[in-house]
Amino acid sequence: MTTQGRYGKYGGQYVSETLMSALIELEDAYSRVYKDPQFTRNLTDLYTEYAGRETPLTFCPNASRELGCKIYLKREDLVHGGSHKLNNTLGQALLAKQMGKKRLIAETGAGQHGVATAIVGAALGIPVEVYMGEVDTRRQALNVFRMELMGAKVIPVKSGTRTLKDAINEALRDWVANVRNTYYLIGSVVGPHPYPLMVRDFQSVIGREAKAQVMKKEGRLPDAVVACVGGGSNAIGIFHPFLADDVELIGVEAGGEGIETGKHSATLCTGDTGVLHGTLSYLLQDEHGQVLPTHSISAGLDYPGVGPEHAMLRDKHRVTYTAVNDPEVLDAFRFLSKTEGIIPALESAHAVAYVMQNAERFDKDDIVIINLSGRGDKDVAEVAGMIEKC
């Protein structure tokens, strides 16, 4: 195994034998396009002309006043499709096309990655099939409709916990059976090598832009960068270009109903090392290695694993990982909507909630960048239901 596929001891390729040839083929194809200026030009074109990059780094005067520090939002909610997910799907779909693959499959939890895959399938003319847990197809019915509208086929997954984890299982089973013509487009920095590397590379556009923007606006680096962590793609995307700098990096996981209740998805805060979906990382599991069911108010963070690079960054103490609970997330969802007129995705609201809870840690002149990974339109119906119940 090349050291490339490892982040410290984490990462690797723990997959069934059938997929090894596909991973080797993918590694090879990716290492070629990675250095190909034409590929980079094509991708940059799609980012600007189609996705709407670069996204603004918005200064928030009202939230800054209320929280007592300089709050900037990296506006991935403004990317076409409504979240950062398109940065990755555009990159991988271009690669799939170059590899001559005739079919894209993807998993989705909240539906954002499914939507982003449906978008690129339509735009680049490749058929798309999306695996989605049956529970999530009900929680996120609007996204199912969106995907179908763009020509994707949504396959409800009825096995196991019927959520994201099982959608990935089903996508992997499909890939094993159709490996010769099918490209598996993973939606986060999880899975076997080279996925964590590739997805990080495609998402790093977030951090590169943010760094240049904050330098231009403030003439200096930020004091802290905060992002929510599900699989970890928006977080690693904004963190990566700051890793070598003197900038505090904070990853916020889903505390759900509270760490002590066991109903959460705070993998890095409470998990142990283990292997799921092809990678060695932290994992929510029982003492025998069975993967545990997870909970979060936001379907996009409802995953028992996390990207292997985050596992390494946690062990090295380079990034601080923490968690906020569902009620605080709802508060943050309302706070940002009211103060700035920006409705955050429930996933991204975790990052906002962290800053609200820890506002006293920052001084008036401290610069805090929050990665606003997605917009909250997909969540308003569900939140309205929850507020009624309260």
Add this chain to the structure above:
Amino acid sequence: MGRIEKAFASAKKPAFIGFTVAGDPDKTTCIRIARALIAGGTDILELGVPFSDPVADGQTIQKADERALAAGTTPDTVFEIVTEIRKESDVPIVFLTYYNIVYRRGIERFYREAKDAGVDGILIADLPVEESEEVCEVAALCGIDPVFLITQTTSDERIKKIAEKARGFLYLVAVLGVTGVRDQVSDGAIDLLNRVRKHTGLPLALGFGISTPAHARTCTRAGAEGVIVGSAIVEIVEKNLGKPVSMERDLRTYVSQMKKDL
């Protein structure tokens, strides 16, 4: 010589390798299932150590894993099942599991406990040869055969690498896909058999999708030293849940029919 090697070396006919999930539907019934499989003539018993996320498996075996886990099956239960079988039979026993189960318990501890219970070989479905160094070292120390999968997408170069590390036999995957009953044995499976044969003297067993005597014959006529049957057996278990007597009878009958003209 280990039990697996002996079983292949002394057999006059190709081996029938029968699979069931350990702890499905519960510990006691599973032991009865194993006895029935052995009584029917199973040459090598393969036991699935259940995992919550069995990505190499189709619906039938997934559901069996779920039943076993719902019944509270842990690695301890699985080792106890092996110990029970060992009291009455010398049939080689091979585990089929997923890496997190082994990793979580500690590789050395898992292999040592498996050996003590009487396990002869272990196949980890999501551990390709590239990631298997530590496991193979521990397996060698404990005297357990590391068994590997080879599939239609495995290159000749990797077949060589795998054949070098593997002991006991090689598990050739007859389909592109996960476990589950299929209509027929594909030409691809036979091509694979011939391709692997060029690189190794290890016994070759074909599995995934095999369920009828005709399937088994196709494999053994083409030169396979063994056939592995999983989902078809688990389907018999599933159909007879709550009816252990007819379950045992059906399993015995099925295995002896499969064995008849191997």
